[in-house]
Amino acid sequence: MLHLSLNASDGLPLYLQLLQQIKHQIATGRLAPDSELPSVRQLAQQLVVNPNTVVRAYRELEMAGLIYKKRGAGTFVASGGTPYTNEECRRILAERIEALLVEGRHLGYDAERLITLLRECDGDMRADGHASVGGKS
Amino acid sequence: MSERAVITVRDLTCRFKNKVALDSVSLEARAGRVFGLVGENGAGKTTLMKHLLGSLTPQSGEVRVLGSEPTRDPVSVLAKIGYVSEDRDLPRWMRINELLRYTAAFFPDWDQTYAEAMLEQFNLDPTARVRNISRGELAKAGLLLALAHRPPLLLLDEPSSGLDAVSRREILAVVVRSVAEEGRTVVFSSHLLDEVERVADDVAMIHHGKVVLNDSMDAIKAAHQRRIVRFAEPVNVFPKGDGVVFAEGEGRDWSVITHGDAAESRANLHALGVEILEESSPSLETVFVSRVTGARATKASA
Numbered sequence: 001m002l003h004l005s006l007n008a009s010d011g012l013p014l015y016l017q018l019l020q021q022i023k024h025q026i027a028t029g030r031l032a033p034d035s036e037l038p039s040v041r042q043l044a045q046q047l048v049v050n051p052n053t054v055v056r057a058y059r060e061l062e063m064a065g066l067i068y069k070k071r072g073a074g075t076f077v078a079s080g081g082t083p084y085t086n087e088e089c090r091r092i093l094a095e096r097i098e099a100l101l102v103e104g105r106h107l108g109y110d111a112e113r114l115i116t117l118l119r120e121c122d123g124d125m126r127a128d129g130h131a132s133v134g135g136k137s
Numbered sequence: 138m139s140e141r142a143v144i145t146v147r148d149l150t151c152r153f154k155n156k157v158a159l160d161s162v163s164l165e166a167r168a169g170r171v172f173g174l175v176g177e178n179g180a181g182k183t184t185l186m187k188h189l190l191g192s193l194t195p196q197s198g199e200v201r202v203l204g205s206e207p208t209r210d211p212v213s214v215l216a217k218i219g220y221v222s223e224d225r226d227l228p229r230w231m232r233i234n235e236l237l238r239y240t241a242a243f244f245p246d247w248d249q250t251y252a253e254a255m256l257e258q259f260n261l262d263p264t265a266r267v268r269n270i271s272r273g274e275l276a277k278a279g280l281l282l283a284l285a286h287r288p289p290l291l292l293l294d295e296p297s298s299g300l301d302a303v304s305r306r307e308i309l310a311v312v313v314r315s316v317a318e319e320g321r322t323v324v325f326s327s328h329l330l331d332e333v334e335r336v337a338d339d340v341a342m343i344h345h346g347k348v349v350l351n352d353s354m355d356a357i358k359a360a361h362q363r364r365i366v367r368f369a370e371p372v373n374v375f376p377k378g379d380g381v382v383f384a385e386g387e388g389r390d391w392s393v394i395t396h397g398d399a400a401e402s403r404a405n406l407h408a409l410g411v412e413i414l415e416e417s418s419p420s421l422e423t424v425f426v427s428r429v430t431g432a433r434a435t436k437a438s439a
Binding site (some may be wrong): 012013 | 171306309310312313316317319331334335336337338354355358359363379417419420421422423424436
C-alpha cells in the first residue's frame with residue numbers, strides 16, 4: 001500500500017502534494033523500480049480525493065518519465081535512479097541546510113561547528129550500519 | 138471541459154419578502170464532475186438546491202436539470218436525482234428496512250441488492266428505528282436512500298454538517314466512489330472548505346445570494362496567491378493595488394491575497410514598494426474567507 005497523506009488546508013494544490021510525495025518515495029527508494037502503483041480509482045478512494053487529482057499527478061509523473069503505463073496492466077515506477085536533476089537535488093538539500101544554519105545560529109553553532117557535528121553524526125550512522133543509499137553521480 | 142451540462146442555471150433570482158435570497162445566479166454543472174457549492178449559512182445554497190429539485194419555482198431566470206425544467210417536469214427529473222437534505226428529515230418512527238421498502242416504491246429503478254450492499258458497508262442495522270440511530274448513521278441512511286436507485290445526479294445539501302470526523306470521511310468517500318466508479322454527477326454544498334477542496338472539480342462561492350467566484354478548482358488555485366510583504370515604512374491602510382483581494386496586517390508586515398496572474402500580481406506588489414518575504418498558494422478556505430471579508434471591507438468603506 002502506498003502511504004501518502006494529503007492536507008487540504010496546506011494550500012499547496014493536492015495534485016502537487018501527491019506528485020511530490022510519490023516523487024520523494026521514488027527518490028528514496030521506498031517505491032522500487034517496476035513496482036506497481038494503485039489505480040486512479042483505488043488511490044482516489046483511499047485518499048478520499050477527486051479522481052482527477054490523481055489523474056493529474058500521474059500524468060505529470062508520466063511526462064517526467066518517473067512512471068510508465070502498461071496497457072491493461074496498470075501503472076509502474078520507472079527505473080532510472082533518482083528522479084531529481086542535480087539542480088533539484090541541490091535545491092532540496094539547500095533548503096534543509098538553510099533551516100539548519102538558521103537553527104544553528106540561534107543555538108550559537110557556526111558553520112564550522114555544524115560541519116564537525118555533521119561528520120560525527122555521519123560516523124555514528126555508518127557505525128550503526130545504516131549504509132548510505134549512494135548518491136547521484 | 139467538453140462534458141455536457143447536467144445543470145444549467147441562468148440569471149436566477151429569488152426574493153423572500155424583502156430579502157434577496159438569490160441574486161441573478163448563473164452556473165453550470167457538467168456531467169461526471171463534482172460541483173461544490175460553498176457559502177456561509179444563509180448565503181442561499183439551500184434555496185438554490187430547492188430550485189434544482191423543483192420545490193421552488195424561479196421568480197425570474199431559468200433552471201434546467203438533465204435537460205428539463207424541474208417545476209414543469211418533476212416526475213422525470215426527480216426520478217434521476219438522488220437528494221439528501223440538510224436536516225435529514227426521515228420519519229422517526231420507521232425502521233430502516235421499512236424506510237427502504239417505502240422509498241423503493243417511489244423509484245422504478247430501485248436496486249435492492251445495491252441497497253442491501255450499502256446497508257452492510259455502512260454498518261447499519263436494518264431493524265433499528267430512525268429515532269434511535271446516531272447522527273452519523275442517519276446521514277448514511279439518507280445517502281443510501283438517495284443512491285439506491287442509481288441516479289445519474291446526486292444532490293447533497295451540507296451532507297457532513299454536524300458529523301464527527303469518521304462519519305464525514307465515510308460520506309465523502311461515497312461521493313468519491315460515486316464519481317470514480319459510476320461516473321455520476323455530484324453537486325454538494327458545504328461550509329467545510331477543506332472537504333470541498335478534496336473532492337470538488339468545480340466550485341461556486343455564494344455570498345448574500347450572489348455568486349462571487351465560480352471556476353474549476355484548478356483555476357481557482359492557480360489564480361490566487363498568498364504573500365507576506367514588508368513595507369519600508371509602516372502603513373496604516375494597505376494601498377489599493379490591482380488584483381489585491383484582501384490584505385491584513387499593521388505597520389510594515391502585511392499578509393496579502395491576490396487574484397490573477399502570479400507574475401503580474403508580484404510586479405504590482407513591487408510597484409507598491411514592498412518586499413515580498415514569502416509566497417505560497419492559499420487554501421480554498423483562505424480564498425473564501427478573503428473574498429468574503431474583502432467584500433465586507435469594501436462595502437464598509439464605500
